[in-house]
Amino acid sequence: MGDNVPRADDYFEASQSRFQEAVSLYKNNFYVGAAYLAGCPIEATFWAFVPPERELGQRGRHNLQQLYEAGLGERIDARYRERFRSGASVGEHAIKLKDLSRQISANLTIASTRWANSYRYYPESRILNIAKKLARRKKDSKDPLKRTVNELLDASKFFVGLGIQKRAWIV
Amino acid sequence: MREQVENFLRERFPGMEVDLGPVEHGSPRISGVLIWNGFANMDVAEQQACVWDALRERFGVETVNISTLLTFTPDEAEALRPESWPA
Numbered sequence: 001m002g003d004n005v006p007r008a009d010d011y012f013e014a015s016q017s018r019f020q021e022a023v024s025l026y027k028n029n030f031y032v033g034a035a036y037l038a039g040c041p042i043e044a045t046f047w048a049f050v051p052p053e054r055e056l057g058q059r060g061r062h063n064l065q066q067l068y069e070a071g072l073g074e075r076i077d078a079r080y081r082e083r084f085r086s087g088a089s090v091g092e093h094a095i096k097l098k099d100l101s102r103q104i105s106a107n108l109t110i111a112s113t114r115w116a117n118s119y120r121y122y123p124e125s126r127i128l129n130i131a132k133k134l135a136r137r138k139k140d141s142k143d144p145l146k147r148t149v150n151e152l153l154d155a156s157k158f159f160v161g162l163g164i165q166k167r168a169w170i171v
Numbered sequence: 172m173r174e175q176v177e178n179f180l181r182e183r184f185p186g187m188e189v190d191l192g193p194v195e196h197g198s199p200r201i202s203g204v205l206i207w208n209g210f211a212n213m214d215v216a217e218q219q220a221c222v223w224d225a226l227r228e229r230f231g232v233e234t235v236n237i238s239t240l241l242t243f244t245p246d247e248a249e250a251l252r253p254e255s256w257p258a
Contacts, residue, residue: 098234106219109241
């Protein structure tokens with residue numbers, strides 16, 4: 001593998017650094033920069049689990065759901081199926097997996113509506129416009145950009161944590 | 172099961188656009204995108220609860236074959252289309 005091709009360890013290290021940097025930007029009120037950077041740790045975490053031989057196509061490379069399914073999702077699924085085969089209680093594990101799937105789906109929905117790789121080229125007005133559209137309720141409409149980035153950071157924290165927790169599954 | 176899930180969601184949530192995507196590598200796992208006007212007054216946690224509770228009620232333990240379902244309003248789905256992005 002060439003030096004310019006990131007490895008799983010690189011992705012993990014990058015995910016944690018980018019997350020800290022996004023938090024730092026957010027705390028210092030740089031919401032536009034934080035809006036872009038807060039999604040990068042999610043992408044990096046998912047890339048860490050994608051097998052190098054997997055072809056994703058140009059669009060799939062930045063599609064968070066496709067990236068998740070191509071690596072981490074596959075590992076989680078395989079691990080639970082292995083447990084079923086070993087005689088573990090199907091019902092109990094099904095409930096755990098369903099709850100995890102629900103949490104992952106919720107965080108993926110948040111990330112997919114609040115972040116795109118193309119955000120790095122977006123002017124503040126465009127990002128603010130997206131944040132305003134996401135503020136569906138009256139209580140959400142106060143400082144929508146700050147709120148949107150905060151939600152994205154929460155999703156980012158969830159996936160970075162999940163990645164660390166499942167890191168041992170990378171072969 | 173994919174077809175059963177699609178049909179169930181369309182019946183349970185009238186007007187919902189259900190895109191469960193292609194089968195990947197023969198995997199039984201189901202993932203996709205749900206677009207529905209009814210999500211408009213819910214936050215993401217409520218959207219997900221509404222969908223997963225209905226699925227669990229209908230499919231029970233078999234829900235284990237469903238991986239990720241993203242929930243969007245029609246406006247959000249429109250904003251996510253690449254053709255609406257800046258050049």
